[in-house]
Amino acid sequence: MKAATLVAPERISVIEVPQPAPGPREVLVRMRGVGLCGSDLSVYRGHRTVPQVPWILGHEGVGDIVAVGAEVDEQRIGEQIAIEPNYCCMRCEACRRGFTSACPNRIIVGINTPGIIAEYVTVPADFAFPVASHVSLRDLVCAEPLTVARAAIRRSGITAGDSCLVVGTGSQGLFLCELLVDAGITPHVIEPHGGRRALAEALGAIAAVESDTGFDYLFETSGVPAALPPALARLATGGTALLIGLSTEPAGVSSFDIVYRQLHLVGSLIYDHPTDFADTVALLDGGLSPSRVLHAEFPLDETARAFEAVRSTPGKCWIRLD
Ligand SMILES: [Zn+2]
Ligand SMILES: [Zn+2]
Known part of the structure; x- marks a missing residue:
């Protein structure tokens, strides 16, 4: 499968990488869209260091579940989902208080675990939020930054x-x-x-x-x-x-x-799991149309051009994978 990777500061290459397989409590997602934001840009510029290169970029992703791990309900296959890209531990003191944004063990997609501008990604099942099929891809791709604002x-x-x-x-x-x-x-x-x-x-x-x-x-x-x-x-x-x-x-x-x-x-740092994401998804189901904020759409092969456009264009740039 193809993925958009950072190979050096301000250098992106779309390369072939192995398709991941879901762990027992994960789902495999065929990605359909990934939004770009300021934090992606700071990774791109080398202001935030990543564990290795090439590094798969991106964290604001949506897609369809195409396979599930052994412990996940098979009925979830076919769901349209939005990914909550901050995997809190749910065991620490902060998480137990519902303050998951402060989790010291938080796995941050695109920062300390590989990003999701890829044809397929695996996601913990609890962090893949089902969204009604009537919600358009353009609205859905706004789910993550919309949740930040809503929180x-x-x-x-x-x-x-x-x-x-x-x-x-x-x-x-x-x-x-x-x-x-x-x-x-x-x-x-x-x-x-x-x-x-x-x-x-x-x-x-x-x-x-x-x-x-x-x-x-x-x-x-x-x-x-x-x-x-x-x-x-x-x-x-x-x-x-x-x-x-x-x-x-x-x-x-x-x-x-x-x-x-x-x-x-x-x-106000990101959002708290799971209620902020669940409530935002409910707003999308209810007809809120954040896609008015979207500006420019790029195919996966033009991810480099999309990152160049983020700083200068008003509204949001996103990568369309479907
Ligand atoms: Zn973001
Ligand atoms: Zn925690």
């Missing part, structure tokens, strides 16, 4: 009628906007890239102007350190900031700012 909204506690500011409308910001609008909230957005801002507006968001302040909630998706202090300044006293974008650089916020304005700062 941030869940952790924020925002409800209909609250005001909020979304900083950055890369695909994560766009999925947030769509979910917020779906929940009866009109997000204001800050995004320097005109095309990305226009996509957010098409989803129902409003471009924030200088005088828009006093927001109840902030969702920071850009990860740009310099963007954080001015965004926090736009929160109402007692407001809540959800930090989703990542940077290792200090962001220049004083405790004075936080304490005097009694702000709540919440870090």
Whole structure:
């Protein structure tokens, strides 16, 4: 079978690799689509080191179950599934508390276990979520990043009628906007890239102007350190900031700012197994159409071109395998 592999920083090669066989509690998935995001890009650029090369890339994948391991119900063959690409251990203290995103033993697809831009992959059966056949491939391929956005909204506690500011409308910001609008909230957005801002507006968001302040909630998706202090300044006293974008650089916020304005700062990392993924899949079954965030589709053989397109294009790039 063919797989898209990183052979050196910024060098991708589609090569022949052995087709995997499912272990007792795994399913074999014929892949149909894989979305690309910023974390794939940091692997591609060599900013996140991988255990070996060639390394199969990608983590936002969907497909069909074509075989199952000995301990998995054979009825699952034929299911259309979305892969939850963070295999928490379900045994540690964090997992037992339901806080699986903090699992220290977490296996992260595409980072510490091979990725899934391949014709076939094996996945633990519990991390392959069945999705109704009426959900289109284009909507389905958004399931994983949509779950990240949905988990941030869940952790924020925002409800209909609250005001909020979304900083950055890369695909994560766009999925947030769509979910917020779906929940009866009109997000204001800050995004320097005109095309990305226009996509957010098409989803129902409003471009924030200088005088828009006093927001109840902030969702920071850009990860740009310099963007954080001015965004926090736009929160109402007692407001809540959800930090989703990542940077290792200090962001220049004083405790004075936080304490005097009694702000709540919440870090939101991926999602917790299994409820966040299950709830997102239910939203897709219910008709939410996140594929409006998809931008460019590439065949497997053009994975290298897809990675080049990720940085510059508004909306999401994805690899279509079916
Ligand atoms: Zn991703
Ligand atoms: Zn764990």
